[in-house]
Amino acid sequence: MDPQAPQDELNQIARRLTSFAWRDIKARRAAGRERIDNGLRNAVWFKNDPVQRCYLCGYKFCPQARDLFLRRTKDPIEPHKLVDFTRPRGIKSRHLRVELDHVIPVAEGGATDEDNLKLACGWCNVVKSSLWSVYDAKAWSSGVINHPSLGVISVPQPFWTLRVVATRARCEAPVGCGARLTSHELFAAPRNIAGALTPTNLMVVCREHDLWAGHRLVSPRLLPG
Incomplete structure (x- = not known):
C-alpha cells in the first residue's frame, strides 16, 4: 500500500481488505459447522x-x-x-x-x-455465542436507563443475566420455591434493590416471586445503545 496515495484511495483499499477478510472468516466458520438437516x-x-x-x-x-x-x-x-x-x-x-x-x-x-x-x-x-464465563463478558454494566417507575437504574450486561439464570437454574426466592428452568421461565432480579445489577447482586426468580413483575417491560427506546 502506497503511503503517498490519496486518503480516499487508502480508505477504499482498507474497505476491500476488510471485506475480503470477513468473507474468509465466514467461510472458515461455515466449514467448521456441519449442516443441520x-x-x-x-x-x-x-x-x-x-x-x-x-x-x-x-x-x-x-x-x-x-x-x-x-x-x-x-x-x-x-x-x-x-x-x-x-x-x-x-x-x-x-x-x-x-x-x-x-x-x-x-x-x-x-x-x-x-x-x-x-x-x-x-x-x-x-x-x-461462544462465551463460557462471566469473566469473558465486559466487567461493567451496559449503562443506565430512566425507568418510568423505578427511576434511574443500571442495566446488566446481557451475558450476566443469561449466565446467572442458566447456571443457577432455579428460583432463589427466600420463601422457598420449586420452580426450575426445565418447567418455568426464570428471571434475574436484584438481591439488594439499591445495588447495581452486577452478577454478585443478581438472584434468580420465577414469575410468581418476581418483585419486578410489573416493572420489567419498557420501550426499547429507553435502553442504552
Whole structure:
C-alpha cells in the first residue's frame, strides 16, 4: 500500500481488505459447522416434547416460533413493542425464534449432534455465542436507563443475566420455591434493590416471586445503545 496515495484511495483499499477478510472468516466458520438437516432438527425438538423451552432461560416457545423452526411456515415473528430491560428479548424478530445452540461451541470442538444441540431462544443464543464465563463478558454494566417507575437504574450486561439464570437454574426466592428452568421461565432480579445489577447482586426468580413483575417491560427506546 502506497503511503503517498490519496486518503480516499487508502480508505477504499482498507474497505476491500476488510471485506475480503470477513468473507474468509465466514467461510472458515461455515466449514467448521456441519449442516443441520431436518431429521436432526426434528429429533432435538421432539426430544423435549411435550413442552419446548429455551434451555438457558426457560422461555416457552410460541406456536409461531415452533412452526418456523420445523419449517412449516416462513412468516416472521413480530418484534415486541415492550421488552424486559434486564433481558431485552424481542427487540428483533430473531430473538423470539427457536434456534439450535451448540452447548460446547464448534470452535471448542463441539459436535453437531443430538447430544450437543439444545433448543435456545434467539436472544440467548446470540448473547451466549461462544462465551463460557462471566469473566469473558465486559466487567461493567451496559449503562443506565430512566425507568418510568423505578427511576434511574443500571442495566446488566446481557451475558450476566443469561449466565446467572442458566447456571443457577432455579428460583432463589427466600420463601422457598420449586420452580426450575426445565418447567418455568426464570428471571434475574436484584438481591439488594439499591445495588447495581452486577452478577454478585443478581438472584434468580420465577414469575410468581418476581418483585419486578410489573416493572420489567419498557420501550426499547429507553435502553442504552
